[in-house]
Every structure is written in C-alpha cells, then in structure tokens.
Amino acid sequence: MEALEWIGTLPFAVAIRRSALLYLFVNAAHILSIGIIVGAILPLDLRLIGFFGKVPVPAVGPYLSRAAATGVILAVVTGFCLFSVRPLEYAGNAAFLTKITLLALGIVNAxxxxxxxxxxxxxxxxxLSWRVRLSALLSMAVWIGAVLAGRWIGFLSE
Incomplete structure (x- = not known):
C-alpha cells in the first residue's frame, strides 16, 4: 500500500494529474504503443499459424518481432505513467489486473x-513447427485479451 501511495507522489505522476493536456498526450502515446504491438503481432502470428504462406517468415519475423517489442516497451512506460495518476484505484481494478497478467503472459510467451x-x-x-504455431495462437489470444481488458478498465472505475 505504501509503495502505491509513493508511486502517486512521483513528480511525473503529479504533473500528469495536474495537466489535462499532458494526460492527453501520455494517453495518446499509450494507445499508439498498443497499435504498434497489435499491428506487428497479429500479422506475424497469422503468418506463423499458416496464413499468408507466400510471405517469407525470414523477411517479416525478425522485423515484426522487433516492432512489437518496441511497442511493448513504449506501452509499459506510458502505461506506468498513466497508472501513477491513480495507483490505488488501478491496483484494485479487476480489469487492470487482468490486463497486467495478460501483458506478462504475452511477454513470457514471446x-x-x-x-x-x-x-x-x-x-x-x-x-513452422507445432511449438511455433501454438505460441502464435496463444500470442493472438493473449494480446487481444489484453486490449479488451484495457478497454474494460474504464468501465470498472466509473
């Protein structure tokens, strides 16, 4: 509990809480980061499970993986900034906890x-082995689930 209260007192948390414009930009950056993740992961996962067979995995796999990793890093940083605005409330939000769990599962899977x-x-x-295909199927489910859980957060905090 003390750690959560401390997070809420960090200078960037106070600044974001006090400025609607700063909150808007951090929120927009978070959404764009999620777009990078989904925009890279879903096409890669679809290719790995067998769609778009003419697209060579050696050409798209490393590139889309790096793009998704960049999106994850940006989403974690911007997400932490958003979390810091109301850490006590978010820590008790079932949708937030679901999103964080799915985020961790997605990262571990990758x-x-x-x-x-x-x-x-x-x-x-x-x-493309069964291990690669299974990981891609899990990845699709996890990242889509994380996006849905993220959208659900606002509905549980109202």
Whole structure:
C-alpha cells in the first residue's frame, strides 16, 4: 500500500494529474504503443499459424518481432505513467489486473518462443513447427485479451 501511495507522489505522476493536456498526450502515446504491438503481432502470428504462406517468415519475423517489442516497451512506460495518476484505484481494478497478467503472459510467451531452436529455424526459412504455431495462437489470444481488458478498465472505475 505504501509503495502505491509513493508511486502517486512521483513528480511525473503529479504533473500528469495536474495537466489535462499532458494526460492527453501520455494517453495518446499509450494507445499508439498498443497499435504498434497489435499491428506487428497479429500479422506475424497469422503468418506463423499458416496464413499468408507466400510471405517469407525470414523477411517479416525478425522485423515484426522487433516492432512489437518496441511497442511493448513504449506501452509499459506510458502505461506506468498513466497508472501513477491513480495507483490505488488501478491496483484494485479487476480489469487492470487482468490486463497486467495478460501483458506478462504475452511477454513470457514471446521470450520463450524466441529462445527456442524452432523459432531460429523458422526465421532461417525452416519449417513452422507445432511449438511455433501454438505460441502464435496463444500470442493472438493473449494480446487481444489484453486490449479488451484495457478497454474494460474504464468501465470498472466509473
């Protein structure tokens, strides 16, 4: 509880809370970050489960993975800034907790995939194994779920 209260007193949290314009820009940056994640992950996941077979995985896999990782980093930073405005309220919000859980699951899934020999083979033009396809299916479900949970946050805090 004390840590949450402390987060709310951080200088950037106070600044965002006091300025509607700053809040608007941080919120917009968060939404754009989510767009980067979804815009990179969904096409990659669809390709990995077998759609768009003419698109070479070695050409799009590394690029879309890096784009998604950039989006995740930006979303975490901007999301933390938004969280800091009302940390006690968000920490008790079921939708927020669901979103954070799904975010962590999505990151773990991506990291575990990227360290496998199956991923390395796929980005070198090798076959798409069941492990890669299963990870892509999980990824799609998790990231879509995280977006839905994020939209749900506002409905539970009203």
């Amino acid at each position: 990291v575990l995939l990227h360290v496998t020999p199956q991923w390395r083979a796929a980005v070198k033009g090798g076959p």
